[in-house]
Amino acid sequence: xxxxxxxxxxxxxxxxxxxxxxxxxxxxxxxxxxxxxxxxxxxxxxxxxxxxxxxxxxxxxxxxxxxxxxxxxxxxxxxxxxxxxxxxxxxxxxxxxxxxxxxxxxxxxxxxxxxxxxxxxxxxxxxxxxxxxxxxxxxxxxxxxxxxxxxxxxxxxxxxxxxxxxxxxxxxxxxxxxxxxxxxxxxxxxxxxxxxxxxxxxxxxxxxxxxxxxxxxxxxxxxxxxxxxxxxxxxxxxxxxxxxxxxxxxxxxxxxxxxxxxxxxxxxxxxxxxxxxxxxxxxxxxxxxxxxxxxxxxxxxxxxxxxxxxxxxxxxxxxxxxxxxxxxxxxxxxxxxxxxxxxxxxxxxxxxxxxxxxxxxxxxxxxxxxxxxxxxxxxxxxxxxxxxxxx
Ligand SMILES: Nc1ncnc2c1ncn2[C@@H]1O[C@H](COP(=O)(O)OP(=O)(O)O)[C@@H](O)[C@H]1O
Ligand SMILES: [Mg+2]
Numbered sequence: 546x547x548x549x550x551x552x553x554x555x556x557x558x559x560x561x562x563x564x565x566x567x568x569x570x571x572x573x574x575x576x577x578x579x580x581x582x583x584x585x586x587x588x589x590x591x592x593x594x595x596x597x598x599x600x601x602x603x604x605x606x607x608x609x610x611x612x613x614x615x616x617x618x619x620x621x622x623x624x625x626x627x628x629x630x631x632x633x634x635x636x637x638x639x640x641x642x643x644x645x646x647x648x649x650x651x652x653x654x655x656x657x658x659x660x661x662x663x664x665x666x667x668x669x670x671x672x673x674x675x676x677x678x679x680x681x682x683x684x685x686x687x688x689x690x691x692x693x694x695x696x697x698x699x700x701x702x703x704x705x706x707x708x709x710x711x712x713x714x715x716x717x718x719x720x721x722x723x724x725x726x727x728x729x730x731x732x733x734x735x736x737x738x739x740x741x742x743x744x745x746x747x748x749x750x751x752x753x754x755x756x757x758x759x760x761x762x763x764x765x766x767x768x769x770x771x772x773x774x775x776x777x778x779x780x781x782x783x784x785x786x787x788x789x790x791x792x793x794x795x796x797x798x799x800x801x802x803x804x805x806x807x808x809x810x811x812x813x814x815x816x817x818x819x820x821x822x823x824x825x826x827x828x829x830x831x832x833x834x835x836x837x838x839x840x841x842x843x844x845x846x847x848x849x850x851x852x853x854x855x856x857x858x859x860x861x862x863x864x865x866x867x868x869x870x871x872x873x874x875x876x877x878x879x880x881x882x883x884x885x886x887x888x889x890x891x892x893x894x895x896x897x898x899x900x901x902x903x904x905x906x907x908x909x910x911x912x913x914x915x916x917x918x919x920x921x922x923x924x925x926x927x928x929x930x931x932x933x934x935x936x
Contacts (some may be wrong), residue, residue: 601742608750616688632682634687683718688703703738770815843929860912
């Protein structure tokens with residue numbers, strides 16, 4: 546019901562705010578025909594009731610991974626109507642990061658009366674299977690941001706799900722699409738999983754170019770605003786800013802902020818001056834993700850971001866040194882190596898950074914390489930510096 550407030554200030558430009566929300570699913574996707582066709586070919590046998598398909602989709606933030614799976618699942622369901630019943634279940638593992646939570650989400654999406662607790666993983670999987678069998682349905686399961694669950698909980702659940710029909714008479718219980726920002730997702734899997742996923746099931750989405758971002762912004766503008774209230778110059782400026790990262794979400798956020806600003810000022814048209822890109826950049830990070838970190842985690846993350854703004858990777862040794870520098874700057878006593886490393890691991894578990902053992906380790910100790918593929922280090926750095934200095 547709180548949505549009724551969205552109408553406040555609406556009038557001269559805005560007709561409907563909902564297309565500006567990023568969980569709004571457009572009917573057609575800009576520039577992703579090839580990706581949809583590729584998915585369709587991975588799922589080419591899906592009409593056969595004994596068939597299950599698997600796909601892995603990677604790509605940077607805002608490259609349309611989530612929306613691609615949604616559009617594909619909707620289209621597929623409609624396409625197979627009357628031939629095979631497809632139930633689409635989408636779980637975002639960032640919101641449900643443990644194996645049991647993911648299973649619970651699946652069970653609840655299938656049947657909202659599913660009881661909250663008290664089942665083992667095996668029992669949950671049996672009950673999911675039973676549901677699908679009695680409803681004569683095939684589940685298309687999308688595990689979005691799946692690396693967050695894998696880093697926290699290992700790959701056990703994925704393995705179980707991929708083997709759901711093995712050693713039984715059943716076939717074709719579920720298809721799975723794994724989605725992640727982490728292009729090296731497959732390195733997190735054991736060979737048994739990789740071989741079950743199959744080599745031809747992987748797709749990587751590229752960041753959008755300026756023209757695609759322009760079309761995405763135009764699609765949202767047309768769906769939400771009075772015709773003629775947003776000029777091509779405005780859309781062009783938005784596309785130019787968003788093209789730096791290729792992030793469609795940024796384009797949509799810039800558009801929304803510009804519309805709201807213009808409406809507040811009582812204007813009947815959005816102008817290029819209503820676009821304020823620098824503010825939007827830091828706003829596009831989920832603020833609570835860094836705000837809620839402990840002081841030392843913030844300091845460590847800041848140290849890492851400073852280097853990763855300029856380079857793709859930082860060694861654990863350099864991260865420790867830079868952490869000491871940052872501690873001094875903000876007046877904190879640095880913690881010892883063990884605590885430092887525990888914090889790094891915990892930042893990794895929450896999906897903010899990744900670490901990997903360096904292939905050629907020189908000297909003593911276990912050098913790790915730290916990278917950040919889920920977020921923009923520059924944006925995080927700004928946020929962390931301001932949070933730390935306001936304390
Ligand atoms: N090709 C596209 N056409 C139209 N809208 C898109 C397209 N790609 C992404 N979007 C929109 O941009 C926003 C971010 O996309 P999303 O799928 O959430 O990206 P990701 O999951 O890769 O971070 C969403 O609102 C989505 O609907
Ligand atoms: Mg997504």
